[in-house]
Amino acid sequence: MTYVLGLTGSIATGKSTVSQIFKSYGFPVVDADIIAHEVVAPGTPGLKNIVENFGPEILQADGQLDRKKLGQIVFADENKRQLLNRLNGHLIRQEIFKQVADLRAQKQPLIILDIPLLYESHYEEYTDGVMVAYVPEALQIKRLMARDGYNETDARHRIESQINIEEKRQLADFYTDNSGDIEMLKAQIQRFLQTHNFI
Numbered sequence: 001m002t003y004v005l006g007l008t009g010s011i012a013t014g015k016s017t018v019s020q021i022f023k024s025y026g027f028p029v030v031d032a033d034i035i036a037h038e039v040v041a042p043g044t045p046g047l048k049n050i051v052e053n054f055g056p057e058i059l060q061a062d063g064q065l066d067r068k069k070l071g072q073i074v075f076a077d078e079n080k081r082q083l084l085n086r087l088n089g090h091l092i093r094q095e096i097f098k099q100v101a102d103l104r105a106q107k108q109p110l111i112i113l114d115i116p117l118l119y120e121s122h123y124e125e126y127t128d129g130v131m132v133a134y135v136p137e138a139l140q141i142k143r144l145m146a147r148d149g150y151n152e153t154d155a156r157h158r159i160e161s162q163i164n165i166e167e168k169r170q171l172a173d174f175y176t177d178n179s180g181d182i183e184m185l186k187a188q189i190q191r192f193l194q195t196h197n198f199i
């Protein structure tokens with residue numbers, strides 16, 4: 001029996017940090033951000049969709065998607081962000097399901113499904129439980145600004161494009177408190193794995 005654990009949070013609340021800890025135990029992680037990048041690689045239908053809708057100026061000189069430029073457009077305009085989601089959402093979904101099916105076929109006991117927009121895109125129905133990586137919003141803004149160099153307005157635009165982290169924590173079956181140090185986080189994941197007999 002495979003247990004599919006959805007892992008989500010809001011931007012910069014620590015999903016990647018939590019998924020690294022699961023990986024360190026050898027559990028496989030299906031990473032929606034990586035898949036979202038792969039479906040828009042040069043020569044893909046995903047990139048063609050974006051160029052048709054956002055114009056060729058959305059490409060860098062080397063033919064790669066200018067992610068910074070696209071991010072600036074979509075996080076400042078909700079209609080454009082929804083357009084982007086509609087363009088390639090099905091390609092991302094297909095690849096997520098393919099990877100989960102492959103891992104199930106390998107009879108992996110635990111698969112981590114790291115999806116930032118898990119609740120927004122209703123992936124919870126494909127999981128056996130959802131874990132939210134949580135920090136209070138003030139710390140989320142601080143870490144987002146520190147990591148990506150955004151000013152507070154840009155950071156808030158990105159945060160407001162997702163369901164609020166307090167609401168996600170309420171929806172979750174499990175949550176980690178990422179406001180302490182990494183050791184505190186590791187201890188929480190270890191406890192989760194032990195409680196559910198994965199280690």
Ligand SMILES: CC(C)(COP(=O)(O)OP(=O)(O)OC[C@H]1O[C@@H](n2cnc3c(N)ncnc32)[C@H](O)[C@@H]1O)[C@@H](O)C(=O)NCCC(=O)NCCS
Nearest residue numbers: 010011032033036067068070071074085115116117161162
């Ligand atoms: C807008 C893009 C070009 C910005 O690229 P950039 O390299 O700056 O950011 P990156 O891809 O690393 O995403 C960082 C975080 O932004 C948040 N985010 C990304 N896309 C979205 C979106 N459409 N709506 C809300 N939040 C988003 C997520 O929390 C994600 O972890 C890129 O995020 C993108 O192509 N997004 C659409 C694909 C998508 O929906 N990805 C989320 C997978 S569920």
Ligand SMILES: Nc1ncnc2c1ncn2[C@@H]1O[C@H](COP(=O)(O)OP(=O)(O)OP(=O)(O)O)[C@@H](O)[C@H]1O
Nearest residue numbers: 010011012013014015016017143147178180181182
């Ligand atoms: N416990 C912690 N203590 C200090 N800094 C942390 C901690 N956990 C995460 N961080 C830092 O906070 C930032 C956000 O963490 P991380 O990248 O894991 O978030 P994320 O939810 O995966 O982000 P995104 O939504 O953008 O993919 C990173 O710079 C990370 O190094």
